[in-house]
Amino acid sequence: MVTWSNFFSQLFNGLALGALLALISSGLTIIYGTLGVLNLAHGAMFMLGGYAGYVAYERSGSFVVALIAGTLFLLVVGIVMERVIIRHFYKRPPEDQLLVTFGLSICFVETVRYFFSSLSKTVPAPAVFSGITNLGFMFYPTYRLAVVGIVALALIALFLVLYKTRLGLIVRAGIEDSVMVDSLGVNVDRVFMLVFGIGAMAAGFAGIVNAPVVSLAPDMGEAILVQTFVVVVIGGVGSFPGAVLGGLVAGEIISITSMFNPGYAYVMLFAAMALVLMVRPHGLLGVKGRE
Amino acid sequence: MKDRNTTMHGRRDFMRAGLTVAGGLALPAGFATRAFAATRGPLGTWPAGVEGDTVYIGAAVPRTGAYAVQGEDELKGMQLAVEHINEGHELVRKIAPRLKKGVLGKKVELLVADSGAKPNEAVQAQQRFINENKIIAMTGSTSSAVAVALNKFAQRQKVLYLVAISGSNDTTGKDCARYSFRQCFYGQTAASAIGPVLIKNFGKNKKAAFMTPDYTYGHTVTKSVNDYLSSHAGWQMVTNQVSPLGTSDFSSYLTNIANSGAEFIINVNWGRDAVLSIQQAKQFGLTPKMKMVIPYQIPFLAKEVGPELTEGVYAATDFWWTLEDKYPLAKMFVEAFDKKYGYRPEWGANNAYMQFAIWARMVEEAGSFYPPDVIKAYEKGETFESTVGKVHFRAADHQLVRPVIIVRGKKPSEMRNKEDYWEVTEVVPGAPLMQKPDEFGCELGDYT
Numbered sequence: 067m068v069t070w071s072n073f074f075s076q077l078f079n080g081l082a083l084g085a086l087l088a089l090i091s092s093g094l095t096i097i098y099g100t101l102g103v104l105n106l107a108h109g110a111m112f113m114l115g116g117y118a119g120y121v122a123y124e125r126s127g128s129f130v131v132a133l134i135a136g137t138l139f140l141l142v143v144g145i146v147m148e149r150v151i152i153r154h155f156y157k158r159p160p161e162d163q164l165l166v167t168f169g170l171s172i173c174f175v176e177t178v179r180y181f182f183s184s185l186s187k188t189v190p191a192p193a194v195f196s197g198i199t200n201l202g203f204m205f206y207p208t209y210r211l212a213v214v215g216i217v218a219l220a221l222i223a224l225f226l227v228l229y230k231t232r233l234g235l236i237v238r239a240g241i242e243d244s245v246m247v248d249s250l251g252v253n254v255d256r257v258f259m260l261v262f263g264i265g266a267m268a269a270g271f272a273g274i275v276n277a278p279v280v281s282l283a284p285d286m287g288e289a290i291l292v293q294t295f296v297v298v299v300i301g302g303v304g305s306f307p308g309a310v311l312g313g314l315v316a317g318e319i320i321s322i323t324s325m326f327n328p329g330y331a332y333v334m335l336f337a338a339m340a341l342v343l344m345v346r347p348h349g350l351l352g353v354k355g356r357e
Numbered sequence: 358m359k360d361r362n363t364t365m366h367g368r369r370d371f372m373r374a375g376l377t378v379a380g381g382l383a384l385p386a387g388f389a390t391r392a393f394a395a396t397r398g399p400l401g402t403w404p405a406g407v408e409g410d411t412v413y414i415g416a417a418v419p420r421t422g423a424y425a426v427q428g429e430d431e432l433k434g435m436q437l438a439v440e441h442i443n444e445g446h447e448l449v450r451k452i453a454p455r456l457k458k459g460v461l462g463k464k465v466e467l468l469v470a471d472s473g474a475k476p477n478e479a480v481q482a483q484q485r486f487i488n489e490n491k492i493i494a495m496t497g498s499t500s501s502a503v504a505v506a507l508n509k510f511a512q513r514q515k516v517l518y519l520v521a522i523s524g525s526n527d528t529t530g531k532d533c534a535r536y537s538f539r540q541c542f543y544g545q546t547a548a549s550a551i552g553p554v555l556i557k558n559f560g561k562n563k564k565a566a567f568m569t570p571d572y573t574y575g576h577t578v579t580k581s582v583n584d585y586l587s588s589h590a591g592w593q594m595v596t597n598q599v600s601p602l603g604t605s606d607f608s609s610y611l612t613n614i615a616n617s618g619a620e621f622i623i624n625v626n627w628g629r630d631a632v633l634s635i636q637q638a639k640q641f642g643l644t645p646k647m648k649m650v651i652p653y654q655i656p657f658l659a660k661e662v663g664p665e666l667t668e669g670v671y672a673a674t675d676f677w678w679t680l681e682d683k684y685p686l687a688k689m690f691v692e693a694f695d696k697k698y699g700y701r702p703e704w705g706a707n708n709a710y711m712q713f714a715i716w717a718r719m720v721e722e723a724g725s726f727y728p729p730d731v732i733k734a735y736e737k738g739e740t741f742e743s744t745v746g747k748v749h750f751r752a753a754d755h756q757l758v759r760p761v762i763i764v765r766g767k768k769p770s771e772m773r774n775k776e777d778y779w780e781v782t783e784v785v786p787g788a789p790l791m792q793k794p795d796e797f798g799c800e801l802g803d804y805t
Contacts, residue, residue, distance in 0.1 A: 072616040079612045175421075184425035186632055186661050198642040204615060207640040210608070280605045281636060281661075283629055285421055289605055324609040329571055329599040331609065 068325060075204040076321040082210050084317020085217040086276055090290060091297040091309040092224060093268030099241040099304025100261045103152060103163045108294065109287025110171035111266050115140045115273025116282045117178055120187050129192035133274050140270025141263050148262035156258070171287070179284040191278035209278050216275055221310060224268065228306055237261055241304050296339050302352025311350055400728055400805055401515030406491035407726040411464045414439075414713075415486030417472040417479035417497035417507075418521065423603045424474040424499040424628040427656045427705045431499060431521050432469065433698055434709030439467045441693070442717050448689045451742050452711070453718030460717045461726065468492065474499055474602070474628075476506035483507065487514060493726055494519055494716060499628065499705065500602070501525030501574035504539075511536040512802050515728055519712040522705050524627075524653045526577035529756040530797025535804060536728065538735055538755045540715065541708045542787075544574075545797075547652045547673040548581035549790040550761035552589060554671060554783065555650060559621070561590040566619035566647070567597040568610065568626050568634055574653075575599070578625045582652045595619050600630070607634045611641045623650045632661045639666055656703030659766060659778035667766030667778060674762045676707035676744060677779050687744040701776050707744055715741075715757075729804040745784070753794030755801065758787045 094108045105111075119136030123129065147170065155163045190196070191209035199208045228234035236257050239247045248254045280286065293316065301312025316335055323334040342349060399405065406412060416435055419428035441449040442465050445458040459465060468490055470482035479497060486492045495511065496519040498504040504523035511518035512534040520528060520539040524547070529539050542550075567583065569575040579597065586592035596617040598610035604626075611634075614622060622643065626634045631651070635658070638644045644666070651658070654674035659667040678701040681688035690710060694702040702710075716731075718741060723730040736752040748759040764779035772778065 069616060072613065075612045075616060076609060079608050083606060083608060179421075179425075184420075184429065185657065186426075186629060188636070188663075198640075204612070205642050207642070209640070279637075279640070280633055283425075285425070286605060288422075289603055321609040321612070324598075325613060327599075328610050328613065332601055 071203050072325055073322075076325045077318070078201070078204070078206070080318035080321030081314065082206075082214050082317070083321060084314035085214045086272065086279075086313075087293060087297050087316050088310045088313025089217045089220055089275070090269060090272040091294040091301070091313050092221065092306055093265040093272070094294050095298045095301070095304055095309040096224075096228075096237070096268070096306060097262055097265035098298070099306075100237050100244075101152075101156065101258050102244070103155065103167065104160065105265070106164055106167040106291065107147075107171040107174060108167075108265075108269055109289075109291030110174035111140055111143065111269040111287070112273040112276075112290055113178065113282070113284065113287040114143060114174055115270025116189070116277045116286070117182065117187070117273075118270065119274030119277055120189050120282055123189050129189070129278075132189060132277075133271070136274030137267055137271045140273070141267040143270070144263040144266025145259055147266070148259050152262060153255075153258065171291075175284045175287070182284065184284060186281040186283045188281040189274070189277040207279075213275060213279065217272075220268070220271060220275075224264075224306065227264070233257065233260065293335075296335055299339050299349060300342050302349025305349065305351045305353070308349050308351035315350070397727065402487060402491040402493055403515075403727055406493040407463065409463075411466050412460065412493045412726065413466050413468055413486065413490045414519075415468045415470070415483050415490065415492040415495040415497075416521075417470045417482040417495070417503070419474035419499050420471040422473045422475075423630055426661070427499045427522065427628055427703075428472075428474070430656050430703050431497075431705040431709045433694070434702060434706030435467055435496065435713060437694055437697055437706075438710045438713035439465050440697075442713065446693070448686060448693060449714050449717060451686055451689075452714040453721050455721035456717050460720050461724070465717075470497075472497060472503060474503060476500075476503050479503045480506055480510050483510060483514075483516075487516060492516065496709070496712060497521050498523050500572070501528055501577075502572045504528045504537075505532040505573055508532055508534040508537045515805070517716070517728055517731060519716055521709055521712065523574070524578055525573040526581060526792075526797050527573050529754045530577075530799055532573075533754050533799040533801055535732060535755075535801040538712075538715075538750065538757070540712045540757045540759070541675045541704070542653075542673065542759070542761045543756075544578035544581040544653070545792050546761050546787060546790040547578060548585040550783075550785040551650070551652055551671060551673040551763060552582070552585035554763050555586065555621075556590040558671070559648070561592070563590075563592045563621055564595045564617075564619050565592055565621040565623050565650075566595055566614040566617050568607075568614075568622060568624045569597055569599045570602050570626050570630055571599045572602060574627070575625050578653055579623075582623055582625075600626070600634075602630065604630055605633055607637045608641070610634075611638055611643060614638075614647070615641060615643060619647055621648050621650055623652060625652060627653065627655050631655045631658060635662050635666055645669070654704060654764070656705045660776075664767065664769045664772060664778055668768050670766040671782075672764050672766075672779070674764055674779075675704040676702075677704070677762055677764055677781055678702060678776070679779070679781055680745060680762065680784075683781075683784070684744055684746055686742055690744050711743055715743075732804060748787075751791075751794055753801075754797075754799040756791070756794075758791065760787050761785045761790060 115136040118139035119132035122135030123132035195209040195212040297312040301308030324331040472479035494517040499522040501523040518537040569579040651672035654672040719734040723734040740749045763783040
């Protein structure tokens with residue numbers, strides 16, 4: 067199957083795949099970079115966003131409403147989660163943080179399973195983006211093309227928040243040295259809450275954007291979580307540009323490998339991660355000394 | 358510090374249960390008792406497991422993961438069967454005529470664990486049931502990887518294993534076991550049943566892209582179907598897209614298929630993987646231009662993807678509820694199931710129900726729970742009634758000789774009710790579809 071036309075098709079497909087991975091991973095990496103909490107519930111939050119969007123879609127019939135509802139719902143979930151549970155774990159050992167977020171993810175998944183069963187749920191793509199587009203070298207689902215644009219906009223928005231606002235300045239400073247930021251009199255507590263909320267919101271947004279591509283199921287977050295970890299490790303833990311780059315690299319690796327032998331697509335992804343860890347232990351865009 | 362250590366232990370167990378980190382699969386040596394001389398020495402869980410008023414069956418079914426939907430359906434079939442066995446229901450007695458209430462007068466109880474369709478979790482759950490409950494039989498699997506692992510485990514533990522859903526040739530082929538029995542159809546019979554239908558409807562020398570989940574089920578079914586179509590009608594496999602179980606984004610695989618020149622997509626993916634690959638094939642515009650074929654039917658597929666996507670799709674299956682018009686037992690089963698659960702059963706439920714009813718029959722025929730006696734009752738190969746007519750077991754590989762059902766997806770406008778997704782086009786008799794019992798290298802192993 068190694069032909070030029072397939073190569074370009076796969077190259078392009080890798081971009082689309084990578085864009086989604088980048089969006090999901092950016093939420094994970096911001097939370098980890100700022101708060102030092104590795105959020106194992108991130109996959110479940112991605113799933114929750116999808117289901118919240120699904121419920122909103124069923125009620126309203128509008129994809130835009132679903133998008134807003136899914137995103138806001140996760141902002142609220144994130145803030146509540148941080149205030150009620152996560153903040154008590156900032157000073158506890160990392161394994162406690164892993165366990166509490168992992169436990170939360172089980173609660174989220176099984177709650178959704180209880181109400182919606184395991185049967186998959188579908189949110190159709192908005193009418194303007196339904197159908198297939200002829201790219202010349204291949205036919206591609208129009209909605210997936212739109213996803214690339216939507217994700218690009220979302221990533222730009224995140225970029226602006228992180229690099230052009232006071233909050234972003236504090237967040238980035240916090241990633242580098244949270245003790246120093248604290249001692250400079252910044253209210254780290256409130257910033258942490260907002261960061262967790264924004265990270266959750268990114269997961270929720272990705273969840274509903276992804277829903278027309280991959281229909282919803284309660285444990286869909288599990289596989290995504292593993293992939294986002296790979297993306298974050300490749301890109302550099304805690305690095306927002308790293309998550310974007312890592313996502314695109316991962317998307318291309320999966321796509322291009324599957325052109326030669328699909329059975330090795332994920333093997334190559336993990337091999338690439340191992341290689342990055344050996345050559346650049348802090349990831350492609352990571353910086354030594356970050357927590 | 359001591360306190361912390363104990364909690365850490367609990368946490369580790371917890372992590373292991375949830376995170377799918379594949380740890381070393383260290384099984385206790387087990388207690389496959391070696392009985393010398395005495396012909397009726399303790400064997401497996403016998404007689405400890407049959408000393409009370411109740412006997413236990415352990416079920417490890419997937420309630421999470423890519424096969425969770427099918428696991429739940431399967432579980433319902435088991436629960437209904439246990440209920441029927443304990444009350445001596447008419448339907449069970451058609452299959453097991455000697456049965457009164459319970460099996461040999463003992464109440465049957467089902468113990469359930471979630472396997473997540475993972476072999477190590479299924480084996481661990483069954484080991485626990487053996488240790489704690491002295492289960493007299495075990496069941497469960499919606500993945501042949503689980504079935505094959507439990508085959509080996511059953512043989513080692515000397516506890517009967519009633520295979521649930523398993524489509525791999527290996528389950529009653531190279532990985533067959535004396536202690537294991539399969540009711541449902543499998544790669545070889547699926548291929549020989551659906552092959553002629555495809556050739557008759559679509560002709561010779563076609564190009565087909567295969568989509569294959571990367572484990573024993575996928576590989577054996579793909580091989581059987583490809584062998585049949587290429588040797589009988591010159592069909593060509595232009596690409597084989599192998600994906601791991603639990604894949605959610607099929608775009609790169611579908612891109613390859615789009616560039617392969619295929620006219621058919623023979624989709625061996627199962628469970629949620631099948632649902633997603635079929636939905637995404639449509640998104641990519643591959644179907645209906647390319648024709649989708651499903652050699653090993655997935656319960657609830659049409660319900661999940663919608664009849665628009667299964668319209669005109671050919672599939673081979675084990676059971677479909679409209680067989681109630683043809684077989685009286687099917688009618689009784691569908692009615693009883695629908696009454697209890699509020700929907701018509703899919704084939705996983707039928708398979709589970711039949712497996713339990715057959716087991717009850719064999720124990721009753723043997724007049725004993727002693728495993729070798731029960732196995733020999735199966736191996737007699739007597740013909741009995743089932744939900745798909747008369748069937749019997751093949752002694753040499755413990756495979757039930759039973760028809761394969763060919764169905765075609767109905768147009769939404771043709772559906773008579775909301776569950777009327779498939780039309781049964783053929784019921785293909787089982788015996789001629791099957792390979793010779795030793796062709797896939799089956800060696801059953803010892804009785805004791």
